[in-house]
Amino acid sequence: MTSKPAKPSFRERVVAEILGHIEAGTAAWLKPWKPDVHRLAPHNPVTNATYRGINALWLEMQGHADPRWMTYRQAQGVDAQVRKGERGTPVEYWQWTETKPVLDEAGQPVRDAAGTPRRQTFSLERPRVFHATVFNASQIDGLEPFTAPAITDPAFAPIPRAEAVLAQGGVPIVHDQGDRAFYRPATDRIHLPDKSRFLGAEEYYATALHELGHASGSRTRLNRDLSGGFGSARYAEEELRAELA
Template sequence: MKTATSKAESGETRRFDAYQAVTDTILKKLEEGTVPWRCPWDRKVGRPRNFASNREYQGINVMLLGVKRFASPYWLTMRQANDLGGQVRKGERGTLIVKYGRHERRTKGKEEEETKAVYYLRGYTVFNALQIDGVEFPEMELPEPQANEGRIESAERIVQEMPGKPDIHEGRTVRACYRVSTDTIEMPARSRFIDAESYHLVLFHEIIHSTGHERRLNRNSLMGATGAVMTEYSKEELVAEMGSAFLGMEAGIVQDEHEQSAAYLQCWLDTLREPNRKRWIVEAASLAAKAANHVLAIE
Protein backbone atom coordinates (compact mmCIF):
# COMPACT_ATOMS: atom_id res chain seq x y z
CA MET A 1 0.00 0.00 0.00
CA LYS A 2 1.35 3.41 -0.98
CA THR A 3 1.99 5.54 2.09
CA ALA A 4 2.77 9.21 2.50
CA THR A 5 4.87 11.19 4.92
CA SER A 6 3.47 13.87 7.21
CA LYS A 7 5.04 16.01 9.91
CA ALA A 8 3.29 16.01 13.22
CA GLU A 9 3.16 19.08 15.45
CA SER A 10 6.29 17.92 17.27
CA GLY A 11 8.24 18.00 14.04
CA GLU A 12 8.68 14.23 13.99
CA THR A 13 8.12 12.47 10.67
CA ARG A 14 5.72 9.56 10.64
CA ARG A 15 4.53 7.13 8.00
CA PHE A 16 0.82 6.81 7.42
CA ASP A 17 -1.79 5.98 4.83
CA ALA A 18 -3.10 9.38 3.71
CA TYR A 19 -6.26 7.99 2.11
CA GLN A 20 -7.18 6.15 5.30
CA ALA A 21 -6.41 9.19 7.45
CA VAL A 22 -8.77 11.37 5.41
CA THR A 23 -11.50 8.73 5.37
CA ASP A 24 -11.23 8.27 9.15
CA THR A 25 -11.63 12.03 9.61
CA ILE A 26 -14.80 12.10 7.51
CA LEU A 27 -16.22 8.97 9.19
CA LYS A 28 -15.66 10.54 12.61
CA LYS A 29 -17.69 13.59 11.59
CA LEU A 30 -20.49 11.40 10.24
CA GLU A 31 -20.54 9.45 13.50
CA GLU A 32 -20.88 12.77 15.36
CA GLY A 33 -23.94 13.62 13.26
CA THR A 34 -22.26 16.12 10.93
CA VAL A 35 -22.12 15.72 7.16
CA PRO A 36 -18.87 17.55 6.37
CA TRP A 37 -19.61 18.13 2.69
CA ARG A 38 -22.95 19.76 3.54
CA CYS A 39 -21.62 22.57 5.72
CA PRO A 40 -17.80 22.72 5.77
CA TRP A 41 -17.59 26.53 5.94
CA ASP A 42 -19.27 29.63 7.24
CA ARG A 43 -20.40 32.29 4.75
CA LYS A 44 -19.07 34.95 7.15
CA VAL A 45 -15.64 33.32 7.19
CA GLY A 46 -15.21 32.35 3.57
CA ARG A 47 -13.40 29.58 1.76
CA PRO A 48 -10.20 28.41 3.47
CA ARG A 49 -7.00 29.61 1.85
CA ASN A 50 -3.26 29.54 2.39
CA PHE A 51 -2.16 32.95 3.60
CA ALA A 52 1.40 32.70 2.21
CA SER A 53 0.32 31.88 -1.36
CA ASN A 54 -3.19 33.44 -1.15
CA ARG A 55 -4.49 30.36 -2.95
CA GLU A 56 -7.83 28.83 -2.00
CA TYR A 57 -7.78 25.18 -0.96
CA GLN A 58 -9.57 22.77 -3.27
CA GLY A 59 -11.36 19.41 -3.09
CA ILE A 60 -11.17 17.43 0.12
CA ASN A 61 -9.07 20.11 1.85
CA VAL A 62 -12.08 22.46 1.88
CA MET A 63 -13.88 19.94 4.09
CA LEU A 64 -10.91 18.96 6.24
CA LEU A 65 -10.35 22.64 7.14
CA GLY A 66 -13.95 23.82 7.11
CA VAL A 67 -15.19 21.38 9.74
CA LYS A 68 -12.73 22.88 12.24
CA ARG A 69 -15.00 25.95 12.46
CA PHE A 70 -12.28 28.55 12.92
CA ALA A 71 -13.39 32.17 12.48
CA SER A 72 -10.54 32.94 10.06
CA PRO A 73 -10.14 31.49 6.54
CA TYR A 74 -6.33 31.75 6.65
CA TRP A 75 -3.98 28.81 7.20
CA LEU A 76 -0.21 28.27 7.25
CA THR A 77 2.21 25.43 7.76
CA MET A 78 4.53 25.79 10.74
CA ARG A 79 7.42 26.60 8.40
CA GLN A 80 5.40 29.26 6.58
CA ALA A 81 4.45 30.87 9.88
CA ASN A 82 8.09 30.94 10.94
CA ASP A 83 9.18 32.40 7.59
CA LEU A 84 6.68 35.24 8.09
CA GLY A 85 8.15 36.01 11.50
CA GLY A 86 5.43 34.29 13.49
CA GLN A 87 5.05 31.11 15.48
CA VAL A 88 2.42 28.52 16.27
CA ARG A 89 1.10 29.01 19.78
CA LYS A 90 2.33 26.35 22.20
CA GLY A 91 -0.10 23.47 22.68
CA GLU A 92 -2.04 24.08 19.45
CA ARG A 93 -2.90 21.05 17.34
CA GLY A 94 -2.60 21.23 13.58
CA THR A 95 -5.03 20.00 10.92
CA LEU A 96 -4.30 17.41 8.26
CA ILE A 97 -4.54 18.45 4.61
CA VAL A 98 -3.39 16.48 1.59
CA LYS A 99 -1.74 17.12 -1.75
CA TYR A 100 -2.44 14.89 -4.72
CA GLY A 101 0.25 14.73 -7.37
CA ARG A 102 2.19 12.63 -9.82
CA HIS A 103 5.73 12.04 -10.94
CA GLU A 104 7.35 10.09 -13.75
CA ARG A 105 9.19 6.85 -12.98
CA ARG A 106 11.58 5.29 -15.47
CA THR A 107 11.52 1.51 -15.76
CA LYS A 108 13.39 -0.90 -18.01
CA GLY A 109 11.21 -2.52 -20.62
CA LYS A 110 12.03 -5.45 -22.88
CA GLU A 111 13.78 -3.27 -25.43
CA GLU A 112 14.10 0.23 -23.98
CA GLU A 113 13.36 2.37 -20.95
CA GLU A 114 9.71 3.18 -20.31
CA THR A 115 8.20 6.10 -18.44
CA LYS A 116 5.32 5.41 -16.07
CA ALA A 117 3.18 7.95 -14.22
CA VAL A 118 3.08 7.32 -10.46
CA TYR A 119 0.40 9.07 -8.41
CA TYR A 120 0.76 9.92 -4.74
CA LEU A 121 -1.15 11.48 -1.86
CA ARG A 122 0.97 13.39 0.64
CA GLY A 123 -0.16 14.73 3.97
CA TYR A 124 0.70 18.09 5.54
CA THR A 125 -0.14 19.79 8.83
CA VAL A 126 -1.45 23.36 8.79
CA PHE A 127 -2.55 25.81 11.48
CA ASN A 128 -5.28 28.43 11.44
CA ALA A 129 -4.53 32.13 11.84
CA LEU A 130 -6.11 31.99 15.30
CA GLN A 131 -3.45 29.48 16.35
CA ILE A 132 -0.54 31.66 15.25
CA ASP A 133 1.14 34.64 16.94
CA GLY A 134 3.32 37.27 15.29
CA VAL A 135 1.60 37.36 11.86
CA GLU A 136 -0.94 40.03 10.93
CA PHE A 137 -3.86 38.46 9.08
CA PRO A 138 -6.52 40.56 7.31
CA GLU A 139 -10.23 40.19 7.85
CA MET A 140 -12.38 39.15 4.91
CA GLU A 141 -15.67 40.88 4.18
CA LEU A 142 -18.09 38.74 2.18
CA PRO A 143 -21.39 39.89 0.68
CA GLU A 144 -24.57 38.34 2.03
CA PRO A 145 -26.70 36.38 -0.47
CA GLN A 146 -29.75 38.25 -1.78
CA ALA A 147 -33.14 36.57 -1.71
CA ASN A 148 -36.11 37.69 -3.79
CA GLU A 149 -39.41 35.82 -4.07
CA GLY A 150 -37.89 32.39 -3.61
CA ARG A 151 -34.90 33.20 -5.80
CA ILE A 152 -31.31 33.71 -4.76
CA GLU A 153 -29.69 35.96 -7.32
CA SER A 154 -26.16 34.60 -6.87
CA ALA A 155 -27.43 31.03 -7.36
CA GLU A 156 -29.55 32.00 -10.37
CA ARG A 157 -26.50 33.64 -11.93
CA ILE A 158 -24.38 30.51 -11.50
CA VAL A 159 -27.01 28.43 -13.31
CA GLN A 160 -27.53 30.94 -16.10
CA GLU A 161 -23.82 31.42 -16.75
CA MET A 162 -22.91 27.72 -16.86
CA PRO A 163 -21.34 27.09 -20.28
CA GLY A 164 -23.29 24.61 -22.43
CA LYS A 165 -25.74 23.86 -19.65
CA PRO A 166 -28.44 21.18 -20.08
CA ASP A 167 -32.11 22.06 -20.55
CA ILE A 168 -33.82 22.57 -17.19
CA HIS A 169 -37.55 21.86 -16.84
CA GLU A 170 -39.49 22.90 -13.77
CA GLY A 171 -42.83 21.70 -12.44
CA ARG A 172 -43.28 18.67 -14.72
CA THR A 173 -42.45 16.17 -11.95
CA VAL A 174 -42.33 15.90 -8.16
CA ARG A 175 -38.88 14.31 -8.24
CA ALA A 176 -35.62 16.06 -9.11
CA CYS A 177 -33.41 14.12 -11.51
CA TYR A 178 -30.87 14.39 -14.30
CA ARG A 179 -31.47 12.26 -17.42
CA VAL A 180 -28.31 11.33 -19.27
CA SER A 181 -30.16 10.10 -22.36
CA THR A 182 -31.77 13.48 -23.03
CA ASP A 183 -29.22 15.64 -21.17
CA THR A 184 -32.04 17.34 -19.27
CA ILE A 185 -32.76 18.24 -15.65
CA GLU A 186 -36.24 17.86 -14.16
CA MET A 187 -37.04 19.96 -11.10
CA PRO A 188 -40.22 20.04 -8.99
CA ALA A 189 -42.02 23.39 -8.71
CA ARG A 190 -40.33 25.82 -6.32
CA SER A 191 -43.42 25.82 -4.11
CA ARG A 192 -42.63 22.21 -3.15
CA PHE A 193 -39.42 23.25 -1.38
CA ILE A 194 -39.35 24.63 2.15
CA ASP A 195 -37.11 27.54 1.12
CA ALA A 196 -35.07 28.98 -1.74
CA GLU A 197 -31.83 27.55 -0.35
CA SER A 198 -33.17 24.00 -0.51
CA TYR A 199 -34.38 24.48 -4.07
CA HIS A 200 -31.04 25.76 -5.33
CA LEU A 201 -28.97 23.10 -3.54
CA VAL A 202 -31.08 20.36 -5.14
CA LEU A 203 -30.72 22.05 -8.53
CA PHE A 204 -26.96 22.31 -7.99
CA HIS A 205 -26.90 18.57 -7.20
CA GLU A 206 -28.49 17.75 -10.54
CA ILE A 207 -26.29 20.25 -12.38
CA ILE A 208 -23.18 18.56 -10.98
CA HIS A 209 -24.53 15.25 -12.31
CA SER A 210 -24.89 16.86 -15.73
CA THR A 211 -21.19 17.80 -15.83
CA GLY A 212 -20.42 14.09 -16.10
CA HIS A 213 -22.09 13.85 -19.53
CA GLU A 214 -19.82 12.72 -22.35
CA ARG A 215 -19.93 16.13 -24.03
CA ARG A 216 -18.70 17.81 -20.85
CA LEU A 217 -16.34 16.01 -18.43
CA ASN A 218 -17.32 12.46 -19.50
CA ARG A 219 -17.11 11.24 -15.90
CA ASN A 220 -17.00 7.46 -15.59
CA SER A 221 -18.95 7.45 -12.31
CA LEU A 222 -21.91 8.81 -14.30
CA MET A 223 -21.48 7.43 -17.81
CA GLY A 224 -20.28 4.00 -16.63
CA ALA A 225 -22.83 3.53 -13.85
CA THR A 226 -24.90 0.66 -15.25
CA GLY A 227 -25.26 -3.05 -14.70
CA ALA A 228 -22.36 -4.68 -12.90
CA VAL A 229 -20.72 -1.35 -12.09
CA MET A 230 -23.61 0.32 -10.28
CA THR A 231 -21.21 0.82 -7.36
CA GLU A 232 -19.73 3.59 -9.50
CA TYR A 233 -23.02 5.43 -9.15
CA SER A 234 -22.65 5.49 -5.38
CA LYS A 235 -19.45 7.43 -5.97
CA GLU A 236 -21.31 9.65 -8.46
CA GLU A 237 -23.86 10.51 -5.76
CA LEU A 238 -21.00 11.49 -3.45
CA VAL A 239 -19.55 13.67 -6.23
CA ALA A 240 -22.94 15.38 -6.68
CA GLU A 241 -23.37 15.90 -2.93
CA MET A 242 -19.95 17.53 -2.59
CA GLY A 243 -20.22 19.49 -5.83
CA SER A 244 -23.59 20.89 -4.78
CA ALA A 245 -22.03 22.09 -1.54
CA PHE A 246 -19.15 23.72 -3.44
CA LEU A 247 -21.59 25.62 -5.67
CA GLY A 248 -23.67 26.48 -2.62
CA MET A 249 -20.60 28.02 -1.07
CA GLU A 250 -20.05 30.16 -4.17
CA ALA A 251 -23.67 31.33 -3.95
CA GLY A 252 -23.47 32.02 -0.23
CA ILE A 253 -25.82 29.16 0.63
CA VAL A 254 -24.98 27.06 3.67
CA GLN A 255 -27.18 24.18 4.76
CA ASP A 256 -27.69 23.59 8.46
CA GLU A 257 -25.43 20.70 9.43
CA HIS A 258 -27.90 19.53 12.09
CA GLU A 259 -30.73 18.96 9.61
CA GLN A 260 -29.47 15.52 8.62
CA SER A 261 -31.60 12.41 8.95
CA ALA A 262 -30.26 9.40 10.81
CA ALA A 263 -30.92 7.24 7.75
CA TYR A 264 -28.89 9.58 5.52
CA LEU A 265 -25.96 9.54 7.94
CA GLN A 266 -26.06 5.78 8.36
CA CYS A 267 -26.19 5.25 4.60
CA TRP A 268 -22.91 7.10 4.06
CA LEU A 269 -21.29 5.51 7.11
CA ASP A 270 -22.10 2.05 5.77
CA THR A 271 -20.94 2.95 2.27
CA LEU A 272 -17.61 4.47 3.24
CA ARG A 273 -16.80 1.69 5.70
CA GLU A 274 -16.96 -0.97 2.99
CA PRO A 275 -13.63 -2.56 1.98
CA ASN A 276 -11.63 -0.93 -0.82
CA ARG A 277 -13.48 2.39 -0.55
CA LYS A 278 -11.04 4.43 1.51
CA ARG A 279 -10.00 6.33 -1.65
CA TRP A 280 -13.56 7.40 -2.42
CA ILE A 281 -13.60 10.55 -0.29
CA VAL A 282 -10.44 11.99 -1.84
CA GLU A 283 -11.31 10.94 -5.38
CA ALA A 284 -14.92 12.14 -5.15
CA ALA A 285 -13.86 15.50 -3.72
CA SER A 286 -11.41 15.97 -6.58
CA LEU A 287 -14.09 15.11 -9.16
CA ALA A 288 -16.59 17.39 -7.41
CA ALA A 289 -14.15 20.30 -7.50
CA LYS A 290 -13.59 19.75 -11.24
CA ALA A 291 -17.35 19.61 -11.79
CA ALA A 292 -17.97 22.81 -9.84
CA ASN A 293 -15.16 24.56 -11.70
CA HIS A 294 -16.72 23.46 -14.99
CA VAL A 295 -20.05 24.99 -13.99
CA LEU A 296 -18.28 28.19 -12.90
CA ALA A 297 -16.15 28.22 -16.09
CA ILE A 298 -12.94 28.09 -14.06
CA GLU A 299 -9.96 26.46 -15.75
Protein backbone atom coordinates (compact mmCIF):
# COMPACT_ATOMS: atom_id res chain seq x y z
CA MET A 1 0.00 0.00 0.00
CA THR A 2 1.36 3.39 -0.99
CA SER A 3 1.73 5.75 1.94
CA LYS A 4 0.53 9.33 1.67
CA PRO A 5 3.25 11.96 1.25
CA ALA A 6 4.11 13.79 4.44
CA LYS A 7 2.38 17.12 4.89
CA PRO A 8 4.91 19.97 4.50
CA SER A 9 5.85 21.73 7.70
CA PHE A 10 5.09 25.37 8.36
CA ARG A 11 8.64 26.43 7.50
CA GLU A 12 8.69 24.28 4.37
CA ARG A 13 5.54 26.04 3.17
CA VAL A 14 7.07 29.47 3.77
CA VAL A 15 10.31 28.55 2.00
CA ALA A 16 8.42 27.02 -0.95
CA GLU A 17 6.34 30.19 -1.31
CA ILE A 18 9.42 32.41 -1.30
CA LEU A 19 11.26 30.20 -3.79
CA GLY A 20 8.21 30.19 -6.03
CA HIS A 21 8.26 33.97 -6.25
CA ILE A 22 12.01 33.97 -6.92
CA GLU A 23 11.85 31.26 -9.60
CA ALA A 24 8.93 32.96 -11.35
CA GLY A 25 11.28 35.80 -12.23
CA THR A 26 8.48 38.12 -13.22
CA ALA A 27 9.07 41.86 -13.44
CA ALA A 28 7.56 43.98 -10.71
CA TRP A 29 4.02 45.11 -11.52
CA LEU A 30 3.69 48.86 -11.70
CA LYS A 31 0.63 49.56 -9.60
CA PRO A 32 -1.53 52.51 -10.67
CA TRP A 33 -1.65 53.80 -7.09
CA LYS A 34 0.83 54.89 -4.46
CA PRO A 35 1.68 52.17 -1.95
CA ASP A 36 0.56 52.67 1.61
CA VAL A 37 3.66 54.36 2.99
CA HIS A 38 2.18 54.18 6.49
CA ARG A 39 1.75 50.42 6.30
CA LEU A 40 1.77 48.85 9.75
CA ALA A 41 3.39 45.56 10.68
CA PRO A 42 1.10 42.55 11.15
CA HIS A 43 -0.19 42.57 14.70
CA ASN A 44 -2.81 41.08 16.99
CA PRO A 45 -5.17 43.80 18.28
CA VAL A 46 -6.46 41.50 21.04
CA THR A 47 -3.06 40.79 22.64
CA ASN A 48 -1.39 43.99 21.31
CA ALA A 49 1.48 41.79 20.12
CA THR A 50 3.34 42.53 16.88
CA TYR A 51 4.25 39.49 14.79
CA ARG A 52 7.98 39.13 14.20
CA GLY A 53 10.45 37.07 12.22
CA ILE A 54 9.07 34.36 9.97
CA ASN A 55 5.50 35.01 11.16
CA ALA A 56 5.65 38.67 10.10
CA LEU A 57 7.08 37.69 6.71
CA TRP A 58 4.49 34.96 6.17
CA LEU A 59 1.54 37.18 7.11
CA GLU A 60 2.78 40.00 4.86
CA MET A 61 2.98 37.52 1.98
CA GLN A 62 -0.76 36.84 2.26
CA GLY A 63 -1.38 40.23 0.62
CA HIS A 64 -4.00 41.69 3.00
CA ALA A 65 -4.16 45.45 3.36
CA ASP A 66 -5.45 45.22 6.93
CA PRO A 67 -2.54 44.50 9.31
CA ARG A 68 -4.75 42.99 12.05
CA TRP A 69 -4.75 39.24 12.71
CA MET A 70 -6.36 37.08 15.39
CA THR A 71 -7.49 33.53 16.10
CA TYR A 72 -11.05 32.28 15.64
CA ARG A 73 -11.67 32.30 19.40
CA GLN A 74 -10.19 35.77 19.80
CA ALA A 75 -12.59 37.05 17.14
CA GLN A 76 -15.52 35.51 19.00
CA GLY A 77 -14.22 37.06 22.21
CA VAL A 78 -14.70 40.56 20.76
CA ASP A 79 -18.18 39.72 19.39
CA ALA A 80 -16.92 39.23 15.83
CA GLN A 81 -17.17 36.20 13.54
CA VAL A 82 -14.92 34.69 10.88
CA ARG A 83 -16.91 34.46 7.65
CA LYS A 84 -17.96 31.00 6.54
CA GLY A 85 -15.53 29.53 4.02
CA GLU A 86 -12.58 31.74 4.96
CA ARG A 87 -9.26 29.91 5.35
CA GLY A 88 -6.89 30.76 8.16
CA THR A 89 -3.14 31.30 7.98
CA PRO A 90 -0.78 29.29 10.22
CA VAL A 91 1.76 30.96 12.47
CA GLU A 92 4.49 29.46 14.61
CA TYR A 93 5.47 30.09 18.22
CA TRP A 94 8.52 28.84 20.11
CA GLN A 95 8.82 28.34 23.86
CA TRP A 96 12.43 28.79 24.93
CA THR A 97 11.95 28.96 28.69
CA GLU A 98 9.71 27.49 31.35
CA THR A 99 8.76 28.77 34.79
CA LYS A 100 8.20 26.35 37.67
CA PRO A 101 7.65 26.72 41.42
CA VAL A 102 10.72 26.45 43.64
CA LEU A 103 10.44 23.43 45.98
CA ASP A 104 12.34 22.56 49.14
CA GLU A 105 13.89 19.18 49.94
CA ALA A 106 10.52 17.90 51.09
CA GLY A 107 8.91 18.89 47.80
CA GLN A 108 6.99 21.80 49.33
CA PRO A 109 6.77 25.28 47.74
CA VAL A 110 9.36 27.80 48.94
CA ARG A 111 7.73 31.10 49.87
CA ASP A 112 9.11 34.61 50.11
CA ALA A 113 8.74 36.99 53.07
CA ALA A 114 5.24 37.90 51.95
CA GLY A 115 4.21 34.25 51.78
CA THR A 116 4.06 34.14 47.98
CA PRO A 117 5.35 30.91 46.38
CA ARG A 118 8.66 31.54 44.62
CA ARG A 119 9.00 30.63 40.95
CA GLN A 120 12.10 30.16 38.81
CA THR A 121 12.53 30.49 35.05
CA PHE A 122 15.01 28.27 33.24
CA SER A 123 15.97 27.59 29.61
CA LEU A 124 14.64 24.47 27.92
CA GLU A 125 17.18 22.03 26.51
CA ARG A 126 14.71 21.28 23.73
CA PRO A 127 12.60 24.34 22.89
CA ARG A 128 8.97 23.55 22.13
CA VAL A 129 7.16 24.68 19.00
CA PHE A 130 3.45 25.49 18.81
CA HIS A 131 1.28 26.38 15.84
CA ALA A 132 -1.86 28.48 15.68
CA THR A 133 -4.23 29.54 12.91
CA VAL A 134 -5.03 33.23 12.56
CA PHE A 135 -7.42 35.15 10.34
CA ASN A 136 -7.00 38.58 8.85
CA ALA A 137 -9.46 41.25 9.96
CA SER A 138 -10.72 41.45 6.36
CA GLN A 139 -11.95 37.85 6.80
CA ILE A 140 -13.91 38.69 9.93
CA ASP A 141 -17.34 40.32 10.27
CA GLY A 142 -18.12 42.57 13.21
CA LEU A 143 -14.80 44.41 13.54
CA GLU A 144 -14.39 48.14 13.22
CA PRO A 145 -12.91 49.04 9.80
CA PHE A 146 -9.18 49.63 9.75
CA THR A 147 -8.38 53.27 9.05
CA ALA A 148 -5.01 53.89 7.43
CA PRO A 149 -3.27 57.20 8.18
CA ALA A 150 -4.29 59.83 5.67
CA ILE A 151 -1.93 60.74 2.85
CA THR A 152 -2.08 64.25 1.44
CA ASP A 153 -2.50 64.24 -2.35
CA PRO A 154 -3.71 66.63 -5.07
CA ALA A 155 -7.48 66.90 -5.52
CA PHE A 156 -9.09 64.05 -7.46
CA ALA A 157 -10.83 65.14 -10.69
CA PRO A 158 -13.77 62.79 -11.47
CA ILE A 159 -14.47 61.71 -15.07
CA PRO A 160 -18.28 61.89 -15.49
CA ARG A 161 -18.56 59.25 -18.25
CA ALA A 162 -16.52 56.74 -16.27
CA GLU A 163 -18.55 57.48 -13.14
CA ALA A 164 -21.73 56.83 -15.13
CA VAL A 165 -20.47 53.41 -16.29
CA LEU A 166 -19.59 52.43 -12.73
CA ALA A 167 -23.00 53.59 -11.49
CA GLN A 168 -24.78 51.59 -14.19
CA GLY A 169 -22.76 48.52 -13.21
CA GLY A 170 -24.57 48.50 -9.89
CA VAL A 171 -21.64 47.02 -7.94
CA PRO A 172 -20.78 48.74 -4.63
CA ILE A 173 -17.21 50.08 -4.50
CA VAL A 174 -15.53 50.13 -1.11
CA HIS A 175 -12.37 52.22 -0.72
CA ASP A 176 -10.83 50.27 2.15
CA GLN A 177 -7.54 48.99 0.71
CA GLY A 178 -4.02 50.27 1.15
CA ASP A 179 -2.20 48.32 -1.55
CA ARG A 180 -4.68 46.00 -3.26
CA ALA A 181 -7.58 46.12 -5.73
CA PHE A 182 -10.00 43.22 -6.19
CA TYR A 183 -13.58 42.06 -6.70
CA ARG A 184 -14.99 39.78 -3.98
CA PRO A 185 -17.69 37.45 -5.40
CA ALA A 186 -18.94 36.39 -1.95
CA THR A 187 -20.12 39.91 -1.12
CA ASP A 188 -20.43 41.25 -4.70
CA ARG A 189 -18.26 44.25 -3.89
CA ILE A 190 -15.25 45.92 -5.47
CA HIS A 191 -12.47 46.86 -3.06
CA LEU A 192 -9.99 49.60 -4.02
CA PRO A 193 -7.47 51.96 -2.42
CA ASP A 194 -8.77 55.46 -1.77
CA LYS A 195 -9.02 57.65 -4.88
CA SER A 196 -6.34 59.96 -3.50
CA ARG A 197 -3.78 57.15 -3.65
CA PHE A 198 -3.99 56.72 -7.43
CA LEU A 199 -1.52 58.37 -9.76
CA GLY A 200 -4.43 60.07 -11.53
CA ALA A 201 -8.12 59.80 -12.37
CA GLU A 202 -7.38 57.69 -15.48
CA GLU A 203 -5.51 55.11 -13.41
CA TYR A 204 -8.31 54.97 -10.86
CA TYR A 205 -11.07 54.40 -13.41
CA ALA A 206 -8.99 51.88 -15.38
CA THR A 207 -8.62 49.84 -12.20
CA ALA A 208 -12.25 50.22 -11.14
CA LEU A 209 -13.55 49.25 -14.59
CA HIS A 210 -11.19 46.24 -14.67
CA GLU A 211 -12.74 45.00 -11.42
CA LEU A 212 -16.21 45.75 -12.77
CA GLY A 213 -15.32 43.39 -15.62
CA HIS A 214 -14.70 40.66 -13.04
CA ALA A 215 -18.01 41.51 -11.34
CA SER A 216 -19.86 40.78 -14.58
CA GLY A 217 -19.13 37.11 -13.93
CA SER A 218 -21.10 36.90 -10.67
CA ARG A 219 -23.92 34.38 -10.27
CA THR A 220 -26.53 37.12 -10.66
CA ARG A 221 -25.02 38.30 -13.95
CA LEU A 222 -23.14 36.13 -16.48
CA ASN A 223 -22.45 33.36 -13.95
CA ARG A 224 -18.84 32.63 -14.92
CA ASP A 225 -16.56 30.35 -12.93
CA LEU A 226 -14.45 32.76 -10.85
CA SER A 227 -12.72 30.09 -8.76
CA GLY A 228 -9.49 29.87 -10.78
CA GLY A 229 -6.40 30.18 -8.59
CA PHE A 230 -3.49 32.49 -9.33
CA GLY A 231 -1.35 31.11 -12.17
CA SER A 232 -4.03 28.76 -13.54
CA ALA A 233 -5.39 28.87 -17.10
CA ARG A 234 -8.84 29.76 -15.78
CA TYR A 235 -7.36 32.69 -13.83
CA ALA A 236 -5.54 33.93 -16.94
CA GLU A 237 -8.73 33.71 -19.02
CA GLU A 238 -10.68 35.70 -16.46
CA GLU A 239 -7.97 38.39 -16.30
CA LEU A 240 -8.03 38.66 -20.09
CA ARG A 241 -11.82 39.11 -20.04
CA ALA A 242 -11.52 41.87 -17.45
CA GLU A 243 -8.86 43.67 -19.49
CA LEU A 244 -10.96 43.48 -22.66
CA ALA A 245 -14.02 44.70 -20.79
